[in-house]
Amino acid sequence: MRLREFAVDLETPLSTAKGDIERREGLLVAVDVAGETGVGEATPLPGWTESLADCRDALADLAEGDAVADANPESALEDGTLADAPAARHAVSLAVSDARARAADRPLAASLATDSHTSLPVNATLGDDGPEATVEAAETAVESGYDCLKLKVGARDPTDDVARLRAVREAVGPDVSLRADANAAWDRWTADRFLDSVEERDLDLDYLEQPLPADELDGHAVLRRLHDTPIALDESLAAVPPQRALASNAADVLVCKPMALGGPDRVRDLAARARDAGVDVVVTTTIDAVVARLGALHVAASLPGDRAHGLATASLLDSDLAVDPAPVREGRMRVPEAPGLGIDVSALFS
Ligand SMILES: O=C(O)CCC(=O)c1ccccc1C(=O)O
Ligand SMILES: [Mg+2]
The missing domain is CATH 3.30.390.10 (Enolase-like, N-terminal domain)
Incomplete structure (x- = not known):
């Protein structure tokens, strides 16, 4: 090794x-x-x-x-x-x-599943920013072909986050899907208030990701019962046994980070359980270099379903370990067709 x-x-x-x-x-x-x-x-x-x-x-x-x-x-x-x-x-x-x-x-995805996808839709990842900068980033993403945007929220007053989302919804129109990721910033009351105003304004969120602290499975389950907006869990899956998250009816969607779950095999195991429970899976990077991003792409491509995944993070880096064989084009990533990950090992270990 x-x-x-x-x-x-x-x-x-x-x-x-x-x-x-x-x-x-x-x-x-x-x-x-x-x-x-x-x-x-x-x-x-x-x-x-x-x-x-x-x-x-x-x-x-x-x-x-x-x-x-x-x-x-x-x-x-x-x-x-x-x-x-x-x-x-x-x-x-x-x-x-x-x-x-x-x-x-065979390509890794095809070695994991016979009916793997050859290309996948991905969401653009937009950090916390003021309303103008958020709208500008959203417009740029949509112009380059993304039809799903994930916005970071939870760093400011929830009223301001609703205003940011509203401005983005107005700028991009009804056909772009919007996700919000609070990274565990809120308590139940704040999340409830946020969802009330999002729903009153028909902002139509694809889902709200991890509004509450990681160990609050019951709190997420309550939010699911009180609101129409789907709830996704991310941090919770690294903090409690993922089977417990499924058993608690705490999520409509599991955000699976191969790096946090311990590998592609762990994501596939959890995705199979999620499927049995009627819960969708979205695979995301942890803002990784090219090898782990490709791994996440292949494992996402090996899963059924057609939700956009959180894999479009290469552009956040100012350098990388090798040329990326799976750049984002028109909001999608093509799975490399070369054997394995589709990257030359000698270029990485010279
Ligand atoms: O899901 C995405 O769009 C990209 C991945 C992402 O947001 C992320 C990246 C690093 C650490 C945490 C997160 C997160 O989903 O909270
Ligand atoms: Mg997240």
Whole structure:
């Protein structure tokens, strides 16, 4: 197993209710499995995953036990070694899946599901900003072909967030779908008030993502009963066993971050349970470099459903680890057709 550390800056910080994301640091992992080299990425994000230091330690421990890891890196996925390090587990799991798909000579998505999508709609991700800047960013996104926008809310008074959403709805018209992500900023009363005014003004939100703190499953379930606006859970899935979130009737949609859930295999397991419960799944990045974004794209493409995914985050970075084989065009991403992730490993480990 080989490791390579990396750091990439965001072009402009992504402003959320829980602070700005300015820089992403992580590790690339390469493993040899089934006669092929596969690559994975660990880009931890505290709040969703272990710290960078813990991630680095977990992967270094694995790489040092090289004899074991090389003989069977998959054992580390199942034996609990990486149980408390979802970003590290994500890197190893993605690298193993990439190698296996390359060995089968199929794109990763097609190796995971026979009826995988070849392209997917994605939402534009708009940070917290004043009303004019938010409208301008929304208009630019729609002009470039997006028909789904996700706005960060929760960093200002909810009345101001409603005004931002109203201005965006007026600017983009009724056919663009709008999502709002509060990143756990509100209490039940504030979320209730926000949803009342959104619904009074017919702003028609596709969903409200994580209005309440991560452990408040019952609170989200109450909001679902009181309002027509669908509720999505994100932070909750990293904080409580995802099965509990499903069992609590707390969500219409699960926002699945492969990095936070511990790998593409974990997303697929959870998506199957969600499907049985009639809950939709949207896959998003954690603002990752090209390897993890491609992993998220392939796993999203392997799932049924036609909701836009939160994968359009490459443009937030000011540099990357390699040329992106899946740029966003007209609000969609095409799944690379080359084997595995569709990226050249030698370009990443030179
Ligand atoms: O979903 C998207 O559009 C992009 C991903 C995103 O918003 C995000 C990125 C990093 C950390 C948290 C989040 C989030 O969904 O809250
Ligand atoms: Mg979110």
